[in-house]
Amino acid sequence: MSDRLKRARLVERLVKGANTQQAKEELAGEMTFRSLVLDERGLVSRAKLLVMPIEQRVSAVQWLLGVRLADALRQPQLRADAEQSLYGYGLDSLAAAELKQWLDETFGVKMPLARLLEGPSLQELAAEAAAAITPGERRLAARSERYTDTEIPMSHGQRAMWRMQCNDPQSAAFQIARAAKVTSALNVPVLRDVVKDLVKMHPLLRASFVLRDGEPVAVLRPEPTITFVMQGAQSWSEERLLEEVRKEANRPFDVEKEPLLRLHVYQTGNEEYVLLFNVHRLVADFWSLGLLMFGLQHAYAAAVGDMGISFFSTGAEYADFVQEQAELITGAQGEKLSRYWVAKLGGEMPALNLPTDHPRRAERFAAGGAVPFRLSEELSAQLRKQTERLGVTMNTLLLAAFQVLVHRATGQEDIRIGSPVNLRNPLKYQGVFGPFDNTVVFRADLSGQPAFADFVQQVKATVIEGLEHQDYPFPLLMEKLAVESDSGIPSLFQAMFMSPKAQFPGLEALAGYALGEAGTLLQLIELELVALPVAQEAVQIDLALMIADTQTGLAGKFEYKRDLFNTETIERMAGQFVQLLASIAEDASRSVARLPM
Template sequence: MFLEKLASKGVTLAQLPIPVVRNEVERLVLSYAQQRQWFLWQMEPDGSAYNIPTALRFRGQLDLAALQRSFETLIQRHEALRTTIGEEDGQLLQVIHPCQPFELARQAVGTLDEGALQAQVALEVQQPFDLARGPLLRVKLLDLAQEEHVLVLTLHHIVADGWSMPLLIDELVSLYEGYSQGREVALAELPIQYADYAIWQRAWMDAGERERQLAYWMSQLGDDHPVLELPTDRPRPAQQSYRGQRINVDLGEALGLSLKQLVQRQGATAFMLLLASFQVLLHRYSGQADVRVGVPIANRNRVETERLIGFFVNTQVMRAAFDTQLTFSELLAQVRQRALAAQVHQDLPFEQLVDALQPERSLSHSPLFQVMYNHQTRVKGERRSLPGLEVESLPWRVHAAQFDLTLDTFEHEHGFSATLTFATDLFDAATIQQMATHWRNLLQGIVANPDQRVAELPLMDDTDRQHIVDGWNATQADYPGDTSIHQLIEAQVFATPDAPALVFGEHTLTYAQLNRRANQLAHKLREQGVGPDVLVGIAMERSLEMVIGLLGIVKAGGTYVPLDPEYPQDRLSYMFEDSGIPLLLTQSHLRETLPIPAGLRSLDLDGENLEGYSDANPNIDVAPLNLAYVIYTSGSTGRPKGAGNSHQALVNRLWWMQKAYGLDASDSVLQKTPFSFDVSVWEFFWPLMTGARLV
């Protein structure tokens, strides 16, 4: 039907102009972008992430009648400003309303400081829209004083884009200037309306253009669509809240001039260079070799759409591939080639690409990319002088973020400025400030040597480097590094001999009792040839004897090797053989269950009579680097391996724990971890060196 209408107007598909056909079709379909916006709005109808706001400060004599008439003309001129979304027989439609009276909403707020004014503007901007009821243009005039006002304009993204708002302001100012002086204003006639574009877009895609452009993007992006995993301050929530903040990034005139000169030397554009630098930052932060960034494009490459308010902007996914040898110049060439190819394939609606690639969908992040980059040349904060009135853009704090992170760069005569908008669900402002600093450092490094490898470009400046390398590593602390673990326990025995040290069920041993029994065992072990770095196996159930056995081994200067009786026989057999222990401490009732190798000497602590042995400290000369224990790994990455730890390392760890948590005689420590895991070491020895109770 539509193609026949094109043919009847003498239009060929090769030329693809956009004809005026909205009055000739029964139903006004949504564009693909509008369709996605409707879907997002249904998911969060009370959200404001897709509101497009601006605020203007008026100083002087404001002609309210001229302002009212200017808006009436704009709404009559652009059908998008009087469009809502409807549904008929399950199909979504654009509903274009006839021009209705426009009432300029006003609110007297009085003199406000900057913070209060920002809050008032934010309150207006964050009000949700009802896409089915409209209107989708909201205007509020805040009266601060007789000759000072702030005009807050908010459009919903479904009827406008980033190009539309400056266009609306330009036409508003032109209309106001004429009407306030009592003359008519003739704006250039619009060749089409947005509904014409939406109809044409679908027809063009259906005529084969979708397949041509989709083939390119599918070849570029492949079948795997990784989520960019930046280090965040908080875990990613199950569903995005779209709450956000924005920080300004000052690049400085000197750096801006150097970047412009580098762009000329490299035969690229500022967009290409800054995008490449941003991708480097994301690569360095994430460690991922496949970095994908969303890039909005105006998608107004036809004369019919240049002066039209509507949702034309499209989104492309710019992919960068990194390896360890890649230089920045090589990356820039890669980005240049892909950016030029993307321009030739810029018309495929992003929504169509998502539908075709079908990435794993999640409410926690956007599909295909999670970070956006946008480059603009429009000057921000522009002032305009009208008869009797000064008009100035009013910046305000952003409270919404559509993506994890968005970098906006602005090119102007003296260089560049930038902002970073971030999801506050994920990041703190301080983190993003540091990221901005790292990006500036990268740019400085790129300017200094664009042929440097990406992996070697500087992220840190001298202050950061000193802080991280010197400051964070200034962890030197005094601790008894020449003292063995049992000597620390013996010192506690001397200090509190009668205090309870070990509790097991109804049985309690004081520090003195535990020490005497461990000493007797240590002398027995010395008789058996145990000394520094001699491995002694211990296979016992949780009991008083287990703790006496561990302490007795280290007091004899030996190294204990825990063998959990509950382990599978094959694992125990392997550990017996691999460790080569010459002696085993166990309990008599476990003998029949343990695969004890023939010829291995063993002692049953529950039946061994040690009364004839001295209960004095053995005072064995144990060096700081002698092993205190060897514990076998789980074997999840292969065969289990014995991992040893020295007295010095163990004392260092326990001394830090005591400084951090400060156990004393009032504390009890539950020994809950099987002694075949290293955490058990802290549970056994930490309380005994501090006067606490081991339970």
Template sequence: MLDALPLNANGKVDRKALPAPEFSSDRAYEAPEGEVEQALAAIWAEVLQVEKVGRHDNYFELGGDSILSLKVTARAARAGVPLNPRQVFEHQSLSRIARAVQGGQPSETQAIPVLTAAQRAGTLALSHAQMRQWFLWQFDPQSTAYHISGALKLAGPLDVSAVRASFDALVQRHESLRTVFRTDAQGLAEQVIREAAPLDIAVVDLSALRNEREREARSNEEASRLSHTPFDLAEGPLLRVGLIRLAPEEHMLVVVMHHIVSDGWSMQVVVDEFVAQYGAHMQGATAALPPLPIQYADYAAWQRDWLEAGERDRQLAYWKQHLGTGQPVLQLPTDRARNADGRYTAVRHGFELPNDLVRKLHKRLQAQGATLFMGLLAGFQVLLNRYTGEPDVRVGVPIANRHRAETENVIGFFVNTQVLRNVLDGRESLSQVLARAKDAALGAQAHQDLPFEQLVEALQPERVPGANPLFQVLFNHQRGDAAALQGIPGLTLTECDLGAQAAQFELTLETTEDADGRVRVSLRYAAELFEPRSMERMADH
């Protein structure tokens, strides 16, 4: 308990000065018993960042959620404990989860094999997700819709040579950052891993500009140029880094990757490892990063073999049952007519959920054994139902697809997109809607490996010009992880918004659950379709 809340200069609570929340259980502590309970308790303590875990502690009461459950299951597999997310959600307490694991069928998880040097030097097939990106790029090589961009403001004395060395180390460590994509003699796409070479990092110096507004405008223009310059997938590199000097001790670092070699999780890996590499370089040391068990090319080859050996059919059967035979198109009412080609510019309307509402949500959701993601998904589906009148609401949801321990720290295109369906009836309670959203989320987690591209191919939905197949609206829930931003002594790191980008969908709901309990919400929408006031009204609802 704090004696007093820290306040900023305006007399408001200074959230940055608050200590990280400490989760604890109200139950009397009872030590874990047996190897499985002890192994799981150690994993929970590490992932949930709590001091100790008792055998009757509840996963959700300690701060767990669906996103962190992926880390828990991956580390459990590494420890030889065959745990899956459904067991976490259904049993919740440590002892009950351990009993479920011990009572289940033992399953031996085979490690992803590493390709030999000869295989690496030969033709390397693309993963299924990469194949779709390759097709989209060939169809429109100037598109920037699948650029993954991020920017950091760096305040304090910056060693530019250390920045260069840090990214060179990243490129050396991760093959995907030096991979290009070409067509072979048979017309098939292949990936080619290049030898590591120094990354060209352009430094743009705006510090001579005296006018702060002009300097800010020019820096935004330069960041936008870095983010919106198309990549050449055949020539590379598919990582672009720029450094903008605003003042002698103020810089903006812009990082852009093409989705074919990266995803949102990968961007966090880039930030974490950049901070580790930079800090070590400044001390004249080498970053103490554990060796990577695999590279992305190993995963791509393994994934193809594994799916073709029967896993594809097993998971496809589930998705066919979940989605049914009809594939309705969700038509949001727009302020302007849709473009035939479906190309739009994405802008955002952001806001924050009131803290009291978030607390009440957590309490209500925990009572039903659901997570904040499940509750927000159910609420969003109800909102879409009210806006469109469509009872059969399908929402696209990206899933990290990192439930195998080997993939946790690898940069690459692992993320998969799933379609979560909810059939709504205006006469039922929100609890019933939530229960179906929870079941859909758990089922999706248990069948997360079927590539979205293969699902589309199997279901063959009627193609509507300018509309995404199977779903038209996306929901992305993330946990904010700012720990790395505090990791460089002498430098203050803050995230920057890069502004308008090409839109992948007409509407995307993004929610971020921060370590201090705040929930930030962003509606990314097609500026050519919706007026800002329409999004403000939707946010109010």
């Protein structure tokens, strides 16, 4: 939680009169603490920390770590047991990466990601960080000067996506569409104006993508523009409504001519509405979807309440990320990353021999289907306990289980699974709209049929290494390995693992919303949304598992190519995966070949 938000909640408690004396003491204590450790800019002062006695410095760092850990875990408050392992709080690889970046930027401490993922206690981590603080102060990010207000360069991920979209302009494979029924009052003109303001705030949402001098570039419109459509649907049946939503969600964008964010409002009754948000991945990722909802809830609440609102910005923009990426890959670090991935993934690349129901076609994109599933709260809790016993994150355990499932389905021992990672580190990019995701490939060796408890440690090491080398753009790696990307068989991997999570305190339901789970309730202060199913028809990968830790347990879905698999086949696979997870929760010491599924 940010200092501003934490202070605001303490003041709110004082205003409401709840636990008044305790809140006064906490607020007074925090303000005193801030004066001891922060400089005039409100940033942590290393100089102030370094003159403290070591015991006091450790206590100060521990307090700061507790606040930052709560922020990284998207928890409004952290009742920290200083001796508890970080895994006990639900640490995952994304939160660990954020914490590592924060330690580096705040204290100048080069804390290895592997150390954080060992699950140290808050007390141990504070002692190590306090002892390693280096002199010097954190500098605020400077704006890039390599772009104008009307044109910005594109990242390698954007370029690759743009090429594939141009090769198949009628494909909707690069779109994120989410629909929801509004179960609260809705002021449609205010909603339109608020979304327009959000587009103005995030430059990339004003972009179109054109070819200039043989190179694709992002051109920014001078004024914020969105496609906002209001459509009467009072006479429609529910079946027709869902069909119209499906068709609109899969209508492709013209990335050169039209705004790349659409908001469709279907009026289903006098005061009843359904919203469809549709955004192109050239300008957004799943994190951006969370940013949109976060900004929407505050801006809409302020607008209907006739209050002013200020949007806070780090000063960073997507163009800064593009510049930093270009500098990285042309420098020594880029060469180091390239060598790592070529060594890791080079050589023979046998395709996964997934048992398909139909022969493969040559098309890159195919019609997609999805099979949802949900774990009980009891099984979800058992798996959390198992992660603590094994000393791994939930994401690592789920990835390892998926690799076992694919191994059992194919009989192959060398399993490659692609997984998106978020490159919003440094932390200055966490409030920036854009496609910051990159793809890494996690390679597993299941020879010898190891016990799952041993295999998951191998996966943990692989994940740590992959995250430490995640910044090398996947499209460049494809070029290095001379991999064809337009054949019928996807390159480097044919199965993918995704685990979206809620990014903002108070919006924990975003994980289920990003998952597209029907019925997910998203409370946005003055707006209440209930997610509706949206079938997105075009997919790139043969088989993808998307799974998230929601407020009511783990939930997921298998996405698949319908021209390869029958729905019944994937339904059976989903059931096998749930049974496999139950077996792992019960006894992780069994061989991966003998786990019931």
